[in-house]
C-alpha cells in the first residue's frame with residue numbers, strides 16, 4: 141500500500157460505503173499550503189439514486205419516526221457527546237480543510253455539539269395545538285416530519301452547517317442526505333462515522349460527495365427528496381430553487397449578506413471596535429453574516445478609520461493551525477475573486493492596506509490575502525453592495541439616525557445588522573427600522589448562539605434556521621377533526 145496517497149472519502153448510502161462514484165474523483169486541498177489532503181468519490185446519477193432510495197426507505201419503513209420522541213432525543217444527545225469526545229481531531233481536520241484559525245475551528249465544533257444538545261431536548265416538545273370548535277367537535281393539529289431532507293452545505297462552516305440543519309431535521313423525525321461542498325468534504329465523513337457510532341438506523345443519514353452542478357443538482361431535482369436546506373451564494377440558491385420548483389418542494393435558503401454595522405458617535409469605541417473588527421475579519425471574512433459595511437457617524441469617521449487601520453495593520457496571517465488573526469481563504473480560486481475586489485475598491489474609493497500578496501511573499505503559495513479598509517466609496521459602490529467573502533471592510537459616513545437607517549436598508553441583502561451606541565432608546569428605534577433578520581445591539585454574532593432564529597430578508601433568503609423556529613422547516617401540520625355528538 142502506498143502510505144503517501146491521500147485518504148479517499150467515500151459516498152455513504154445507507155450501509156453501503158462507495159469508494160467510487162460515476163462522476164470520477166475530486167481532491168480537496170489545504171489552502172495554507174496548496175497540498176492535497178484527501179480525495180473523494182464524486183457521485184453521479186447512480187449514487188444519487190442509491191442515496192435517495194436509502195433515505196426514502198429509512199423514512200418510509202424505518203423505525204426513526206415511529207420511535208418515541210424522547211428516544212430520538214437521546215440518540216441526538218449521543219451524537220453531541222461523540223462530537224465533543226472527538227473535538228481535537230475534528231478541529232484539526234477542519235483547520236486543514238477549510239483553512240480557518242484554530243479558535244474558529246473550536247467554535248465550529250463546539251457549536252455543532254450544541255446544536256445536537258439543543259434539538260435533543262426539543263425532540264419531545266414538538267406539540268400541536270387544540271382548536272375549539274364548540275360542543276360535539278374535537279379538533280387538533282399534529283406535526284408530521286416532512287420526509288427526506290436534503291442539506292446542501294457550503295465550504296465556510298462545513299461541519300457546523302451540517303449540525304445546524306441535520307439536528308433539527310432528525311429531531312423532527314426526518315431522514316437526511318448531506319451534500320458537502322467539493323471544497324471541504326473532510327469533516328462530513330467524520331460526521332457519518334459519528335452517526336454510525338451513535339447507532340442511527342440504517343439510511344437515516346446519507347452522504348453524497350460530488351460537484352454541485354452534478355450531484356447537487358441531481359439531488360435537488362430528485363422526486364424522492366421532500367425538502368431542501370441550502371446555504372451558499374445567491375446565484376446557486378436560485379438554481380436550487382428552480383430545481384425544487386420542478387417537483388414543488390419547499391426549501392430553506394440562507395444566501396449571505398452585506399451586513400451593516402451602525403456606529404454612533406456616543407458608542408464606547410474601546411468596546412465597539414474589537415466587536416466590529418471581529419464581525420468582519422473572523423474566518424477571513426468568509427462568513428455569511430459578516431458585518432462588512434460599517435456606517436459611522438461622520439464626527440468620528442476619521443478617528444475610527446485611524447484606529448481600525450492600526451488594528452488591521454497588526455493582524456497576523458498564517459496557517460489556521462497556528463491560530464493567526466487571519467488564516468488563508470478557502471482556495472486559490474476564491475483568492476483570485478477576493479483580490480479582484482482590491483482593484484474595484486481602488487476605483488470606487490480609497491483602499492487602505494489590503495494590497496495583493498506580492499510574489500516574493502512567503503505566504504504567496506497559499507490562498508492568503510491581506511485585510512483592507514475601503515473609504516470614500518458610496519453605498520451604491522460594488523464594494524458596498526456585493527458579498528466579497530474576504531477580509532475587506534467598507535466604511536461609509538452618515539449624518540444622523542435617519543440617514544443611517546436609510547443606508548443600512550439600501551442593500552439587496554438583509555441578513556443581520558449591528559448597532560453600537562450608549563443610547564438604548566436610539567438602538568431600539570433603529571432595530572425597529574432595520575429590514576434584516578437579526579439585530580445585534582452593542583455586540584455582533586457572539587457566543588455559540590444556537591437558541592435564536594437566524595435567516596434573512598430580501599436576497600439573504602427565507603426560512604429560519606437555529607432555535608425552535610428551525611423545526612418548522614422539517615415538519616408539516618396535519619389537522620384532525622372529529623365530530624362526536626355526546627348524548628345530552
Ligand SMILES: NC(=O)C1=CN([C@@H]2O[C@H](COP(=O)(O)OP(=O)(O)OC[C@H]3O[C@@H](n4cnc5c(N)ncnc54)[C@H](O)[C@@H]3O)[C@@H](O)[C@H]2O)C=CC1
Nearest residue numbers: 293294320321352353356357372373376379395396428529
Ligand atoms: N451564505 C453563505 O454562508 C455562503 C456564501 N457563499 C458565497 O458564494 C460564493 C461562491 O462560493 P461557492 O462555494 O461557489 O458557493 P455555492 O453557492 O456555489 O455552493 C454552495 C453549495 O451548493 C452546491 N451547488 C453548487 N451548484 C449547485 C447546483 N446547481 N445545485 C445544487 N447544489 C449546487 C455546492 O457544491 C456547495 O455544496 C462565495 O464567494 C460567497 O460569496 C459561499 C459559501 C457560504
